[in-house]
Amino acid sequence: MSKKEISPCPIDVTLSVIDGRWKGTIMWRLLDGPMRTSELRKSIPEITERMLIRHLRDMTASGILHRQQDQQSSVRVQYSITPYGMTLVPVLDALCTWGRQHLQRQISS
Amino acid sequence: MSKKEISPCPIDVTLSVIDGRWKGTIMWRLLDGPMRTSELRKSIPEITERMLIRHLRDMTASGILHRQQDQQSSVRVQYSITPYGMTLVPVLDALCTWGRQHLQRQISS
Numbered sequence: 001m002s003k004k005e006i007s008p009c010p011i012d013v014t015l016s017v018i019d020g021r022w023k024g025t026i027m028w029r030l031l032d033g034p035m036r037t038s039e040l041r042k043s044i045p046e047i048t049e050r051m052l053i054r055h056l057r058d059m060t061a062s063g064i065l066h067r068q069q070d071q072q073s074s075v076r077v078q079y080s081i082t083p084y085g086m087t088l089v090p091v092l093d094a095l096c097t098w099g100r101q102h103l104q105r106q107i108s109s
Numbered sequence: 110m111s112k113k114e115i116s117p118c119p120i121d122v123t124l125s126v127i128d129g130r131w132k133g134t135i136m137w138r139l140l141d142g143p144m145r146t147s148e149l150r151k152s153i154p155e156i157t158e159r160m161l162i163r164h165l166r167d168m169t170a171s172g173i174l175h176r177q178q179d180q181q182s183s184v185r186v187q188y189s190i191t192p193y194g195m196t197l198v199p200v201l202d203a204l205c206t207w208g209r210q211h212l213q214r215q216i217s218s
Binding site: 009010011012013014015017018019022024025027028084087088090091092093094095096097098099100101102103105 | 118119120121122123124126127128131133134136137193196197199200201202203204205206207208209210211212214
């Protein structure tokens, strides 16, 4: 397929899932294990409550996050990465590796 | 390093370079070779002239694109991926592969 053709770009498809300013960061945080909304909020100081909630809703709808109510408290919810969301890990890894190199390059230039 | 710590996320660093709605798509188009602004515009029908120009300026500033004036016409400019920009190719590949699978998944569900 010629990439000069007018066709939907699969890169966009992925970016639409992980993008939205903080979605990559949310995935990155959750790689260590499930977290509550309040924990996620604290770990990403720049994000607003409203934006976090919206991102979590989008990511749950995309099938990459799982929303689970705490068994002890119905108010508390936990988010975790679904098995399907885990297929995004190599993508996030690639983004992460390049980002580290780019940071180094910016520091040394 | 614990990812729950408050720290800059390398994923964000990469997304800030390739993101901005159409930057991934622009890279994807340019993988086939240098293109003029008008050619890029035609290959991405949803993008506005203004947004394209802004993205091209950002990407040139990040060092991932090279802007070259046409030798026959000083008005015409061509854009190509720099050697540094080429280091993003594995990242774009990962985004692309996942995007294709996600499209398939959406079609079959």
